[in-house]
Amino acid sequence: MGFPHREYPAMLSSLQCFFRMNLTLPRTLAEKIIARAANLDRVKSGDIVTCQVDLAMMHDSGGPRRVAPILKRLGVGVWNPDKVVLVSDHYVPGDDDNAKSILQLTRDWAHANAIKNFHDMKGICHVVLPEHGHLKPGMFVVGGDSHSPTGGAFGCFMFGIGATDLAGVLVTGETWIKVPATIRINLSGKLRNGISAKDINLALCRKLGMGGGKYQVIEFAGSGIENLDIEERMTLCNMTAELGAMTGIIAPDTVTEQYLESVGAGGTNSADWQSDPDANYLEQHDLDLSDLAPQVAAPHSPANAGPVEAHVDTPLDRAYIGACTGAKLGDLHMAATILKGQTAAPNVRLMVAPASVKILADAKADGTFDILTAAGAEFLASGCGICAGYIGDLLGENEVCISSTARNFQGRMGASSSKVYLASPYTVAASAIRGRVTDPRGFLERVAHD
Amino acid sequence: MTDDQKIFSGRAWVFGDGINTDVLAPGRYMAAPIKELAGHCLEALDPTFAANVQPGDLVIAGEDFGVGSSREQAAEVLKLLGIGAVIAKSFGGIFFRNAFNLGLLAIVCEQSATIEAGSKVHVDPAAGQICIPDKNIILTSEPVPDFLLEMANRGGLVAQLETRLLGKAGKNDQ
Incomplete structure (x- = not known):
């Protein structure tokens, strides 16, 4: 049994070629982040993988008031308080008794669990996180809010989950995902005066529908990105929630780097967190920004x-x-x-x-x-x-x-x-x-x- | 639901496309106790729903069920009202996870629109079959993956974590 000896070298060479190809197959930005978080060489869409969470964000509504009873029942604390960011934003300004007590419960829990990154009534979580330099390219982040895809503007893989899922992360530091495919939106041209990222989002909602994102990743790319500042990119990624995507993402560039530097979160090598040129996309859509009217x-x-x-x-x-x-x-x-x-x-x-x-x-x-x-x-x-x-x-x-x-x-x-x-x-x-x-x-x- | 009740039956309540988290769990009642919130479930679309729904009833819908907010109360109120499963053409991704985490089955069925309000429906989530005996129709649904079905049958993610962390037997407290 076996191959004639003379064929071994050829076989070995093709095996090496196969493995090298497998390691260097082009990947999307999302696949790179997920693979790193899952501690795997590569992942493919549809795989169920367990990822280590770099940061868990939660707010006053889906946070302590929901997760505290679960942690109590399990008799355990937070896996790593330094990897948790808590933001009170939903019941702000707390002008009725229910709201007051929810805000107070949130403060008490933050204190009891040594959550240093607690932003109490300082603004909306998706805006407060980057303001404080919590988000950097390549991070795998969960957020207890459906607009968590906003973090994609910083080259993070950040997606929304509910409170029980969040409790699971707080206890174990990990979560499962079904690896999503990526839908690429190629933006070209420049928005005209009086038109904004919000108009891009609404035009995409019309074109793709609220299920158009298929709970996959929507990556915004193309020359049109260069002309959008970091806040406009946040808006773009934010409303991938309305497109039914798992999240949105934009590869970091000099605009991202300058912003991160300004909030004390600089130092990431943007080149590490890009989709490869021949990466595989589930769908691609083109949008010329110079054609867009107010929506x-x-x-x-x-x-x-x-x-x-x-x-x-x-x-x-x-x-x-x-x-x-x-x-x-x-x-x-x-x-x-x-x-x-x-x-x-x-x-x-x-x-x-x-x-x-x-x-x-x-x-x-x-x-x-x-x-x-x-x-x-x-x-x-x-x-x-x-x-x-x-x-x-x-x-x-x-x-x-x-x-x-x-x-x-x-x-x-x-x-x-x-x-x-x-x-x-x-x-x-x-x-x-x-x-x-x-x-x-x-x-x-x-x-x-x- | 226990392991020996893998196939179950219920009476259908039928809703359309885009049933979002905000009509399932309206924001202005989100600070209220969950039982009070459940009383307002779907009231914008059918004011009689919460009062008349019976344990074991099924919610049938079209595309994008549970789209919108991450608030898991949207799934929790359905569970609290006794809904046995939601059968829809498609689900919002966060709702889908929340449902199983709370022990509520979310079943994807391309032909959910075939099911009429009030009809009796048999569901086999693992096999991916939905039967409407009165009309002699069998629909195909996406088989629910084993690990999700097991989690839901146990009562959800917390019960599963309890087993993992404490070595306790899973208990169904939902």
Whole structure:
């Protein structure tokens, strides 16, 4: 039995070739991160693997009040308190008894479990994490919130999980995943004046639907990325949740490096965390940013999106600029560009909830706060606020709102009879001025002529 | 559910596409005790649901069931109301994990729209079969992977962790 001796060298050479190929097969960025976290040479989509978690993020709603009873039942503590970041944002500002007690329970748990990275009422988790330099390229991160894909803007593999899953991570430091495939969105060109990442997201929601992401990874790539700043990249990744993806991701570049440096999280080699040129993608879609018009999603789904024209002149009661999706500093700047020297229509309540306390301070320092206040904006606490619909001045019966947030599900932001139109901060601001859904580009032309 | 009840039956409540976490567990009741929250489950779509649902009933839906928030109360209220399983054309990824973590079966069935409200349905999650005896129809569902079925049958992730960490026998306390 066996092969003639003369064939051994050829066989050996082909075996070596096979193994070398296997190790150097092109991989997506997500596959590289998952393989590292799973301590495997390579992973392929569909594999069930167990990953070591580099960081676990949770907030006041899905965090301590849900996980503490589980840890107590199991009789164990947190596997590594230094790898946990806790953020109180959902029940901020805590203006009723339930909210107060949830916020206090969160503080007590943070103290009892020696959680050093506890950000109490400092802003929304997805914005507070990068502000404090918690996220770096190549990390495998779980977040107890569905908009956790926001972390993909920093080259992390960060995805949302529920509280019981989170408790499992807190206890073991690991979690299982079914390795996702990657859907690549190739962005080219440059957004025109008055158009933002939010419009890209809404256009994709229309094109792909809320299930279009198939619980796989959506990687944004292509020359169009270069022109998007870090906050716009956060918005892009954030709303992969509305595309039904497991997460979104963008490979780090000089924009990422400069931001990370500025928050004391520099030093990563971006070249290590890129998709290989010939990596295998489940699907690829192309989007020319220079073609894009302002988008609006009608009630009650982000997938009901389309060009703003279809909804122009729809009467509004409220204009809301808030949330991790739509109230970062750049989002407030977009609104201020439109609202400078203007005022909101008398029948419309213009409300602004900056995504973090730092963003509010920055907006005060650079004059944005004054512009928005002069336009009639009412400033709300830096938290999830009425976007999550847990607390605050929720929408009343039949109230119609245009919002820079991510979701317009029926009843999410208040009464079941209320209606929410989703749009960019530019479009929300322009609509506030007229009290009706409005294309912001008209106001920008006016600014240009002034 | 115990191991000897792998095939089960229930009466169908039928909903459409895009049944999201916010209609399953409305945000404004999220600070309330879970029993109170359960009373508002799906009320925006069917105000009679929570009051009239019976233990063992099944929720049938179209695409993207449980899409939206990571709030696992969306699955927990269904479990608390006694729902035996959710059968949908597709699920939001986080909801799917949450359901099994809490001991609720989420079953993917391409032809879920065939099932009519009020009909009696037999489900074999491991084999991937759904039977509607009155219409003499058998539908194919995606077989639930063994490790997920075992976790759900045990009562969820916490019971499984209990076994792993403490060496205790899994107990069904759901």
